[in-house]
Amino acid sequence: MRVWIKTTMFALFVAVAGSAYLPAQSSQTGGYHQIHEYKLPGDTGWDYLTMDPASRRLYISRGTHVQILNIDSGKLEGDIADLKGVHGIALDKAGNKGYISDGRDNSVVVFDLGSLKSTGKVQAGTNPDAILFDPATKRVFAFNGRSGNATVIETKDNSVAGTIDLGGKPEFAVSDGKGKVFVNLEDKSETAEIDAKDLKVLNHWSLKPCESPSGLAIDADHALLFAACDNETMAVLDGNSGKIVKTLPIGKGTDAAAFDKGVKQAYSSNGQSGNITVVKENSASAFDVAATVPTKARARTMTIDEKTHNLITVTADFEKAPEPTAEQPRPRPKMVPDSFVVLVYGK
Secondary structure: OHHHHHHHHHHHHHHHHHHHHHHHHHHHHOOOEEEEEEEOOOOOOOOOEEEEOOOOEEEEEOOOOEEEEEOOOOOEEEEEOOOOOEEEEEEEOOOOEEEEEEHHHOEEEEEEOOOOOEEEEEEOOOOEEEEEEEOOOOEEEEEEOOOOEEEEEEOOOOEEEEEEEOOOOEEEEEEOOOOEEEEEEOOOOEEEEEEOOOOEEEEEEEOOOOOOEEEEEEEOOOOEEEEEEOOOEEEEEEOOOOOEEEEEEOOOOEEEEEEEOOOOEEEEEEOOOOEEEEEEEOOOOOEEEEEEEEOOOOOOOEEEEOOOOEEEEEEOOEOOOOOOOOOOOOOOOOEOOOOOEEEEEEO
């Protein structure tokens, strides 16, 4: 009888303690939890992710190819191959075209959104990295990491409209859809404001104390920029004046940022910490870290699904890194084949 009472009381204690713990845990994570894990074949790396919420397609850069995944079913709908070093993918939905920055080929590859087949190539600068479509000018901006400039492409005929000297090494870039494009300059700890029509840099805005920025997101409705930096800091900038409105703590190893206007939240994916920082925009001048969503190690890039408000990131398993040598002082570990996964987090 006493054994039963003790056992029952212990079970009750565990149940009560567990129920007390779960809301606190849920509060810390903002209620986010993993809802999908899709395994994809291959042993090549990754960079930017581009989500098209209307078609339900996720475009994934995979080094020498681009995989196109249906985010609801996990089915691969296409694979654009024969590339050399993919960084990012931009979509011109009205023109039914996609654009891939092929860094190692110093080019931008054009593809058809219907057939998912490449249709042409445009010469860019050295190592095109970030890439975006600007709806105001109907131009594609490819940001060349090693030549410190941007190649601008007219989508009507895929001709080069011009080249913009940026004065630094570009990383993430965003468009406000109203004629302005913004890009982080990693080596300067700045964000550059660009006139998308006249193809010129209007301003260089300091991000300090935010250092070595990578991810950049935008709330175009309120002209706010969210820059994620290597020193575990996110800077919120006024997109009209360049003034820093707020700085917030984020995780280690960030490489991407996103903004979901539907829920007024900004995000930073942090590969070294293995989490996503959720920043709530309470007003145009008030922000706070609302949650930290556990992901997995090396999940450093991300995107959002604006239809479902889910968070999407990717990662893979790696072998132990080789011992350093004089020729390879920082050897990179090899990816475990077929360990690449797409991770989806929702509420």
